[in-house]
Amino acid sequence: MSEIPTAEQFDLVVVGGGPGGYSAALYAASAGMKVAMVEKDALGGTCLNRGCIPAKAFLETAAVHRHVAHAAEFGIESSAPTVNFAVTQQRKQKIVDGLVGGIAGMCKNRKVEVRNGTGRLGAGHTVTVTSPDGSTTELVGTSVILAAGSVPRLIPNFERGGPIMTSDEVLDLDYVPQRVVVIGGGAIGCEFASTFSDLGAEVTILEGLPKILPGLDSDVANVVVRSFKKKKINIRTGVNVTGHTPNDSGGTVVQFGEGETLEVDAVIVSVGRRPYSDELGLDGTGVVVCDRGFVEVDEFCRTGEDGVYAVGDLINTPQLAHVGYAEAIVCVKQALGERALPVQYDRVPWAIYCHPEVAFAGPGEEEAKAAGFNVVVAKHPFKANSRARIIDETDGLAKVIAEVGPDGRAGRILGVHMVGPWVTEQLIGGYLAVNWEATVDEVAEFIQPHPSLTELFGETVLSLTGRSFNG
Numbered sequence: 455m456s457e458i459p460t461a462e463q464f465d466l467v468v469v470g471g472g473p474g475g476y477s478a479a480l481y482a483a484s485a486g487m488k489v490a491m492v493e494k495d496a497l498g499g500t501c502l503n504r505g506c507i508p509a510k511a512f513l514e515t516a517a518v519h520r521h522v523a524h525a526a527e528f529g530i531e532s533s534a535p536t537v538n539f540a541v542t543q544q545r546k547q548k549i550v551d552g553l554v555g556g557i558a559g560m561c562k563n564r565k566v567e568v569r570n571g572t573g574r575l576g577a578g579h580t581v582t583v584t585s586p587d588g589s590t591t592e593l594v595g596t597s598v599i600l601a602a603g604s605v606p607r608l609i610p611n612f613e614r615g616g617p618i619m620t621s622d623e624v625l626d627l628d629y630v631p632q633r634v635v636v637i638g639g640g641a642i643g644c645e646f647a648s649t650f651s652d653l654g655a656e657v658t659i660l661e662g663l664p665k666i667l668p669g670l671d672s673d674v675a676n677v678v679v680r681s682f683k684k685k686k687i688n689i690r691t692g693v694n695v696t697g698h699t700p701n702d703s704g705g706t707v708v709q710f711g712e713g714e715t716l717e718v719d720a721v722i723v724s725v726g727r728r729p730y731s732d733e734l735g736l737d738g739t740g741v742v743v744c745d746r747g748f749v750e751v752d753e754f755c756r757t758g759e760d761g762v763y764a765v766g767d768l769i770n771t772p773q774l775a776h777v778g779y780a781e782a783i784v785c786v787k788q789a790l791g792e793r794a795l796p797v798q799y800d801r802v803p804w805a806i807y808c809h810p811e812v813a814f815a816g817p818g819e820e821e822a823k824a825a826g827f828n829v830v831v832a833k834h835p836f837k838a839n840s841r842a843r844i845i846d847e848t849d850g851l852a853k854v855i856a857e858v859g860p861d862g863r864a865g866r867i868l869g870v871h872m873v874g875p876w877v878t879e880q881l882i883g884g885y886l887a888v889n890w891e892a893t894v895d896e897v898a899e900f901i902q903p904h905p906s907l908t909e910l911f912g913e914t915v916l917s918l919t920g921r922s923f924n925g
């Protein structure tokens with residue numbers, strides 16, 4: 455008589471090997487849990503393979519192009535740069551492959567069982583894994599974390615193929631399309647617009663809302679808009695895109711607004727991402743998926759099924775890799791029976807890597823006022839900062855939003871918003887201030903190195919004490 459294979463038992467089974475999933479698996483394994491992780495495609499998920507990392511590798515090529523183009527101003531004579539984007543693509547892939555290999559190596563070292571296949575959750579915490587060859591195995595976890603992530607959204611009349619691309623296809627390009635339209639002026643759309651403009655393409659952004667980068671503090675968004683206009687990016691807001699007609703040369707003519715058209719070589723559809731709960735099964739479980747496809751969770755990332763959690767882009771929280779990491783820790787701590795604190799979503803760090811970069815934590819000025827805070831605000835421009843002048847990157851500012859204290863002076867720091875050179879690397883001081891609920895007086899005691907870009911944050915906080923060195 456043939457034996458019925460029994461399900462393999464684990465302390466934790468993770469479905470999805472992107473940032474939410476692999477961080478959960480590695481963190482749990484480091485705490486001594488026996489872990490399995492199921493991934494149907496490549497480890498690293500969207501972030502490593504089709505998102506954060508490749509997009510930033512492209513942006514770095516754009517930065518090198520900018521530097522070489524302006525090298526003469528630094529006393530370095532060189533010929534005008536030309537782009538070999540096939541090399542950029544190879545370089546990007548090497549970075550991606552190295553990082554994906556790194557995750558595989560860490561999983562091996564920590565004895566995380568990685569299963570290649572599609573995982574479907576059924577009753578009793580059972581995850582059925584269907585391998586690419588069609589065979590199935592069953593894994594049972596005392597706890598289960600769903601981390602199936604998201605995929606690009608599309609809009610009617612714009613099916614992928616030929617010149618119509620989502621971020622997935624753009625990041626596989628080995629040439630720079632000469633005329634590009636980006637549909638959607640959110641963070642990802644702006645990163646692509648910035649990249650291709652800096653590499654010499656003619657770029658137009660078509661945004662249905664009244665402004666690009668909605669949700670950003672206005673002072674910050676205005677700097678990006680001015681910088682984009684200097685790069686000759688054509689920004690059209692308040693326009694709806696209706697369709698397109700392919701031309702004979704591999705491009706297409708996009709229709710938008712009141713009968714307007716634009717002929718381009720590439721259309722980048724960047725209108726957001728939808729949660730990918732499509733292949734998770736969930737029959738016979740208490741896990742609830744809402745109309746928009748998000749798995750419903752409480753503030754501790756607990757689904758409707760006891761012991762089953764969901765993290766990352768699969769749930770309706772900020773679609774950021776590091777938010778997935780934070781949620782993973784919250785879940786694993788609970789699986790370990792430890793006390794976990796919910797993620798404070800209104801204070802997570804945000805970073806947009808277009809040129810100029812944007813970074814912030816906490817509410818902007820308008821948002822803080824709308825929330826009923828009595829605020830006092832200080833902002834200082836990078837053109838007053840010595841390091842920014844040395845690197846010749848003076849567009850941008852640091853803005854600090856503080857609550858007016860009982861003594862009428864600037865008290866607790868609510869938000870720190872920055873735009874300019876390398877601000878994504880400078881946010882940490884502001885992030886800590888906001889999350890530590892530190893006051894202006896406390897943070898003003900800290901010293902920033904000189905000359906450094908971070909002096910601008912220090913100076914902005916100092917000015918809120920009522921005294922300052924500059925302006």
Ligand SMILES: Cc1cc2nc3c(=O)[nH]c(=O)nc-3n(C[C@H](O)[C@H](O)[C@H](O)COP(=O)(O)OP(=O)(O)OC[C@H]3O[C@@H](n4cnc5c(N)ncnc54)[C@H](O)[C@@H]3O)c2cc1C
Nearest residue numbers: 470472473474494499500501505573603766767773774775
């Ligand atoms: C162009 C671009 C740039 C971005 N830049 C940034 C950035 O700079 N910073 C930032 O923080 N975020 C950025 N993001 C967002 C970031 O990539 C996502 O927030 C992050 O990847 C979400 O992680 P996740 O683990 O929830 O999902 P994903 O990364 O989408 O991973 C989910 C994984 O689950 C797998 N999977 C799905 N269903 C199943 C199943 N049933 N069985 C097995 N496996 C399954 C998928 O194959 C995938 O590998 C960017 C995204 C894009 C597209």
